[in-house]
Amino acid sequence: MAKKFIIAIDLGGTNLKCALLDAQLKIKAKSSFNTKSFDDKYKLIQGLADSVDNFIISQGLERSVILGVGIGVPGPVDTFRGIVHFLPNVPGWKEVQLKKILLRKTKLPVFVDNDAKLMALAEHKLGAAKKFKNALCLTLGTGVGGGLIINNSLYRGADNAAGEIGHFPLDEKGPLCGCGARGCLETYIGNNRILKIARKIFGSQITLEKISLLALQFNPKAIEFWNQVGKKLGLALSGVVNLLNLDAIVLGGGIACAGNVLFNSIRQAIQSRAMPDQAKRVKIIKAVLGVDAGLIGAGYLVKERLERGTPDLL
Amino acid sequence: MAKKFIIAIDLGGTNLKCALLDAQLKIKAKSSFNTKSFDDKYKLIQGLADSVDNFIISQGLERSVILGVGIGVPGPVDTFRGIVHFLPNVPGWKEVQLKKILLRKTKLPVFVDNDAKLMALAEHKLGAAKKFKNALCLTLGTGVGGGLIINNSLYRGADNAAGEIGHFPLDEKGPLCGCGARGCLETYIGNNRILKIARKIFGSQITLEKISLLALQFNPKAIEFWNQVGKKLGLALSGVVNLLNLDAIVLGGGIACAGNVLFNSIRQAIQSRAMPDQAKRVKIIKAVLGVDAGLIGAGYLVKERLERGTPDLL
Numbered sequence: 001m002a003k004k005f006i007i008a009i010d011l012g013g014t015n016l017k018c019a020l021l022d023a024q025l026k027i028k029a030k031s032s033f034n035t036k037s038f039d040d041k042y043k044l045i046q047g048l049a050d051s052v053d054n055f056i057i058s059q060g061l062e063r064s065v066i067l068g069v070g071i072g073v074p075g076p077v078d079t080f081r082g083i084v085h086f087l088p089n090v091p092g093w094k095e096v097q098l099k100k101i102l103l104r105k106t107k108l109p110v111f112v113d114n115d116a117k118l119m120a121l122a123e124h125k126l127g128a129a130k131k132f133k134n135a136l137c138l139t140l141g142t143g144v145g146g147g148l149i150i151n152n153s154l155y156r157g158a159d160n161a162a163g164e165i166g167h168f169p170l171d172e173k174g175p176l177c178g179c180g181a182r183g184c185l186e187t188y189i190g191n192n193r194i195l196k197i198a199r200k201i202f203g204s205q206i207t208l209e210k211i212s213l214l215a216l217q218f219n220p221k222a223i224e225f226w227n228q229v230g231k232k233l234g235l236a237l238s239g240v241v242n243l244l245n246l247d248a249i250v251l252g253g254g255i256a257c258a259g260n261v262l263f264n265s266i267r268q269a270i271q272s273r274a275m276p277d278q279a280k281r282v283k284i285i286k287a288v289l290g291v292d293a294g295l296i297g298a299g300y301l302v303k304e305r306l307e308r309g310t311p312d313l314l
Numbered sequence: 315m316a317k318k319f320i321i322a323i324d325l326g327g328t329n330l331k332c333a334l335l336d337a338q339l340k341i342k343a344k345s346s347f348n349t350k351s352f353d354d355k356y357k358l359i360q361g362l363a364d365s366v367d368n369f370i371i372s373q374g375l376e377r378s379v380i381l382g383v384g385i386g387v388p389g390p391v392d393t394f395r396g397i398v399h400f401l402p403n404v405p406g407w408k409e410v411q412l413k414k415i416l417l418r419k420t421k422l423p424v425f426v427d428n429d430a431k432l433m434a435l436a437e438h439k440l441g442a443a444k445k446f447k448n449a450l451c452l453t454l455g456t457g458v459g460g461g462l463i464i465n466n467s468l469y470r471g472a473d474n475a476a477g478e479i480g481h482f483p484l485d486e487k488g489p490l491c492g493c494g495a496r497g498c499l500e501t502y503i504g505n506n507r508i509l510k511i512a513r514k515i516f517g518s519q520i521t522l523e524k525i526s527l528l529a530l531q532f533n534p535k536a537i538e539f540w541n542q543v544g545k546k547l548g549l550a551l552s553g554v555v556n557l558l559n560l561d562a563i564v565l566g567g568g569i570a571c572a573g574n575v576l577f578n579s580i581r582q583a584i585q586s587r588a589m590p591d592q593a594k595r596v597k598i599i600k601a602v603l604g605v606d607a608g609l610i611g612a613g614y615l616v617k618e619r620l621e622r623g624t625p626d627l628l
Contacts, residue, residue, distance in 0.1 A: 085591075158596075163557065163559075172485075181586075181587035239483045243554065273495035274481075275475065275493055277399075277473045281473055
C-alpha cells in the first residue's frame with residue numbers, strides 16, 4: 001500500500017503556512033506566504049488550492065495518497081460544516097464556506113477549525129500536554145487564544161466557541177477591550193498592550209524579545225515587567241483552575257519565551273490565590289511544538305475526522 | 315423479582331436528610347435530623363447507619379432489595395475511595411473514611427460525593443439541566459457551590475475538585491474571602507455578605523426572603539439590591555461562558571428564589587459582556603428539584619456506580 005500523506009494549512013493574519021505531513025504527522029515539506037500578498041479572500045482560497053497542487057506535483061505524489069487537507073484559521077469556525085464565521089485580523093472573511101469551496105477545487109476531503117483549538121490538539125497529542133487528561137493550552141500573542149482538553153478530548157462547547165480565556169473578566173472597570181467589554185485578560189497581557197507599557201519603561205525601540213533577554217540577564221526592570229504580566233495571567237488562571245481542577249496549563253506564543261521569570265510569577269499567583277487542591281495539582285508548562293503546532297494540529301484534525309467517519313466528509 | 319430501593323443521605327451543616335428512593339429515584343420516605351444534635355462524627359456516622367436500618371425496618375424491606383447508600387457531603391471528597399477530606403461547616407471531619415466505616419456498619423454498597431456535584435447530577439438527569447449537554451449548576455447559599463456537566467457527564471477534574479465557581483476572582487483588591495484570596499465571587503454574593511449589606515439598607519430585622527418579596531412588589535431598593543447581586547454573578551458567569559461556551563446555567567439555593575429581577579440582571583450582565591456566540595447560546599434557568607436535589611443526586615450516584623461496576627464497590 002502506498003504511503004499516505006496529509007496537507008496542513010495554518011492561515012494566520014500575517015503568515016500563511018502550508019505543510020505536507022506523513023500519516024504520523026511528521027512534517028515532510030513546508031511552504032510559507034505573506035497572507036497580505038493575496039488581494040482578496042477568493043485569491044487567498046485559490047492560493048490554498050494551488051499550494052495543495054504544488055505539494056502533490058513537487059513531491060511526485062498521486063492525489064489518491066493525500067488523506068485530506070486540514071486548515072486552521074484565526075477566528076470562530078463552524079468546524080463540522082467548515083464555515084469560517086469571521087476573521088478579526090484578515091479583512092473580508094464573513095461566513096465563508098471554506099470547506100465547500102476548497103473541496104470543489106482540490107477534490108480532497110477538507111476540514112477546518114479554529115487555530116487555537118488545533119494548537120491545543122497538537123500539544124495534547126504530540127507535545128507538552130501529552131500526559132495530561134485535562135489541560136488548557138494558551139497562545140499568547142496579540143490576542144490570547146485558548147483550547148481546552150477535557151477528559152483527553154478537545155472540548156468545543158455548544159458552538160465550537162469554548163476556550164476564550166482572553167476575555168476572562170479581571171476588572172469590570174478595567175481598560176476597554178476589542179470585544180466591547182472592560183478589563184478582559186487580553187487588555188492586560190495582549191502583545192500590543194504590554195508593548196505600549198514596555199515603551200514607556202524601556203524607550204520606543206524596545207521589543208518583547210529584548211525584554212525577555214534583559215530578564216535573562218537579571219535586569220530588575222525587565223524582571224518586574226514580566227512579573228506584572230505573570231501576575232495578571234496567574235490571577236485569571238487561578239479562576240480557571242478553581243473551576244476546572246486542571247492537570248496542566250500549557251503556554252505558547254511569543255510571550256511564553258520570556259522563560260522562568262514569567263512562569264514563576266504565574267505559578268506564584270496561582271499558588272497564592274487558587275484553592276489548595278487545585279493549585280497543588282496544576283502544572284504550568286511551556287508549549288513544545290512552537291510555530292509548527294498549528295500545522296500538526298491541522299494534520300491531526302484530518303486523521304481524527306476520517307477515522308471517526310463523521311458525516312461532514314462528503 | 316422484588317422491587318429495588320436506594321437510600322440517599324444529604325449531610326448538610328444544619329440538616330441531615332435521609333430518604334428511601336425507588337429505582338426510578340422517586341422519594342418514597344423521608345427523615346430529617348439536626349446535624350448539630352450529634353455530639354461528634356462517630357455518633358453522626360452511627361446516626362447514618364441507624365437511619366438506613368430504620369428505613370429497612372419501618373418499610374418492611376429485606377436488606378437485599380437495597381441497591382446501596384449514596385451520601386452527599388458539603389466539602390471536598392475522594393469520591394472513588396469514599397474519603398471525606400474535610401467539611402468546612404461540620405467540625406471534626408478530616409480525612410474520614412466514610413465509605414469504609416458505613417459499609418462495615420450497613421453491609422451495603424456505599425458511595426460518597428460532594429453535595430454540589432450531586433445537585434448538578436440530579437438537575438442534569440431529572441431537572442432543569444436535562445436537555446443540556448454542557449451546563450453549570452450553581453447553589454447559592456452561604457457558599458457558592460457548583461457542579462459542571464460537560465458532554466452530558468458530571469465533570470470532576472483531576473481531584474474531584476472542579477466546579478468551585480465561588481472562588482472566581484472578580485477583583486484582586488476586593489474583600490478577603492474565607493479561602494484566603496481577595497475578591498472571590500463568594501465575597502460579593504454569599505448569603506452572609508449580602509445579608510450584611512441588606513441590614514444597612516433595610517434594617518437589622520430584614521431577611522433575604524423578605525427582600526425577594528419586596529422585589530416582587532416592585533420596591534425600588536429591593537430591585538436595586540438584587541440587581542447588584544445579579545451584576546456581580548453575571549460578571550463571573552460571563553467569564554465562565556466565554557471559557558466553556560455552555561448551553562445552560564442552572565441556579566438553585568436560597569438566593570435563586572429572588573426570581574426574575576435577579577435572573578434578568580444576570581442575563582443582562584452576560585449579554586453585555588460575554589462574547590456574542592457564547593452569550594446568545596447560554597440559557598440562565600432556575601433549578602427545579604429544590605431541597606430534594608441532593609437526595610436525588612445521591613440516589614443517581616448509587617445507580618451510576620453500580621451500573622458501571624466500578625472497582626470501588628468492594
